[in-house]
Amino acid sequence: MEFMNTINEIMGPLGWIVLLGVLGVMMIGMTVIMLMRQPQDPMAKLKRSQTEPSERPSQQRLRQSDRNEQLQKFAKFLEPENLDELTAKQLMLRQAGYSSRDAVRFFHFAQMALGIGGLVFGIVYVNFLGGGEGLTTQKMMMYTVGPGGIGYYLPKYWVTKRVEKRKEEITRGFPDALDMMLVCVEAGQSLDQSIVRVAKELHASYPALAEEFEVVAYEMKAGKDKVGVLTDMGDRCGVQDVSSFVTVLCQSAAFGTSISDALRVYAEEMRDKRVMRAEEAANKLPTKMTLATMMLTVPPLLIILVAPSVMNITKLGN
Numbered sequence: 001m002e003f004m005n006t007i008n009e010i011m012g013p014l015g016w017i018v019l020l021g022v023l024g025v026m027m028i029g030m031t032v033i034m035l036m037r038q039p040q041d042p043m044a045k046l047k048r049s050q051t052e053p054s055e056r057p058s059q060q061r062l063r064q065s066d067r068n069e070q071l072q073k074f075a076k077f078l079e080p081e082n083l084d085e086l087t088a089k090q091l092m093l094r095q096a097g098y099s100s101r102d103a104v105r106f107f108h109f110a111q112m113a114l115g116i117g118g119l120v121f122g123i124v125y126v127n128f129l130g131g132g133e134g135l136t137t138q139k140m141m142m143y144t145v146g147p148g149g150i151g152y153y154l155p156k157y158w159v160t161k162r163v164e165k166r167k168e169e170i171t172r173g174f175p176d177a178l179d180m181m182l183v184c185v186e187a188g189q190s191l192d193q194s195i196v197r198v199a200k201e202l203h204a205s206y207p208a209l210a211e212e213f214e215v216v217a218y219e220m221k222a223g224k225d226k227v228g229v230l231t232d233m234g235d236r237c238g239v240q241d242v243s244s245f246v247t248v249l250c251q252s253a254a255f256g257t258s259i260s261d262a263l264r265v266y267a268e269e270m271r272d273k274r275v276m277r278a279e280e281a282a283n284k285l286p287t288k289m290t291l292a293t294m295m296l297t298v299p300p301l302l303i304i305l306v307a308p309s310v311m312n313i314t315k316l317g318n
Contacts, residue, residue, distance in 0.1 A: 027296060027300075030296075079104055079105060079108070080104075086104065089104050089107070090103065090104055091235065091236070092159065092163065093107060093159065094236050095163045095166065095167070095236060095237070095238045096159045096162035096163045096166060097162060097166055097208060097211075098159075107155055107159065110155040111152050111153075111155050111156070112152075114151030114152060114154055114155065115148050115149070115151045115152035116148070116151075117151055118146075118147035118148040118149070118150055118151030118152070119144070119145065119147065119148030119151075121147050122143055122144040122145065122146060122147040122148060123144055125143065125147075126140055126143050126144050163238070166208045167237070167238055167239050169206055169208045169209065170206070170208055170209045170212070170237050170239050170242065171239055171241060172206070172274075173202060173205065173206030173208075173209045174209065174239070174241050174242060174245070174270060175267070175270040175271055175273070175274045176202070176205075176206070177198050177202060177206070177209055177213070178245070178263060178266065178267040178270050179267055179271075180194075180197070180198045180201055180202075181194045181195070181198050181263060181267075182260065182263045182264055182267050184197050184198065185259055185260045185263060186260050191226075191249075191259060192217065192220050192221075195213050195216055195217050195220070196213075196217045198210075198213055199211075199213035199214045199216075199217055212233055212236060212237055212242075215233070215236075216229050216230065216233050219232070226253065227250050227253065230246040230249055230250060231246055231250070233246060234246040234247075241270065241273070244266075245266060248262050248266050249262065
């Protein structure tokens with residue numbers, strides 16, 4: 001009772017109403033943030049792409065310019081000397097969407113710059129801004145070296161998130177790409193022509209997948225082996241569905257079977273797989289909403305139901 005009286009004295013007669021208002025504003029703010037983070041409608045992106053000029057920015061061009069001369073001077077320090085490690089790093093950056101020839105150098109330069117910057121910030125904060133007063137030696141070392149370590153691993157974290165997001169986009173758009181490709185092949189177009197058309201149509205909704213198909217189309221036009229081009233696409237995407245699709249096309253070319261039949265069967269499997277993913281996500285939703293419901297719904301409800309009784313008991317006690 002004394003605790004409730006203390007709360008009433010601090011908050012005043014309108015304190016509970018103010019508290020409910022603050023909780024309501026917080027819930028509205030969280031709802032607005034969740035609505036703003038929803039993915040954009042593919043149809044809206046398609047309409048916008050049709051109304052805007054068809055010219056693409058220079059950063060999306062497949063033709064790459066010469067290497068950066070400033071980074072060329074420090075290539076020995078910004079590139080791994082081991083060829084396998086360099087290849088693995090290039091593959092990881094390509095899966096993240098960074099296909100520039102200097103991507104590995106920029107990545108290591110960002111790690112070095114952010115690491116040194118974080119270390120300098122830690123030293124200045126501990127020694128010159130008074131952040132190290134009253135701290136033990138272990139904590140001072142942690143506050144000094146910690147920002148440098150965070151800055152060093154920040155580019156790797158960013159690239160990892162980009163890889164996951166790009167793989168998710170490719171996975172979501174791949175069934176639609178297969179349906180488009182099947183329509184093009186059954187209409188009489190060759191596999192090369194259907195890939196070019198699919199890459200053109202997918203730019204509005206799934207730009208990452210469209211870029212991969214564009215690379216395949218240009219490599220085929222350059223005369224590269226078709227099996228090798230498709231295998232490279234599977235490695236660049238890093239998605240199991242694309243790797244299986246590449247295997248299906250390679251086996252169809254090796255055994256001389258119809259590409260349209262192979263695409264029809266595999267496109268049907270991808271549609272079923274997409275439905276299964278949607279059902280799985282729908283089944284997970286109630287479990288994920290349980291904690292949020294308990295945290296955001298139960299406390300305000302208890303306050304609304306219990307607050308009048310607590311106020312009456314407090315008045316009777318006085």
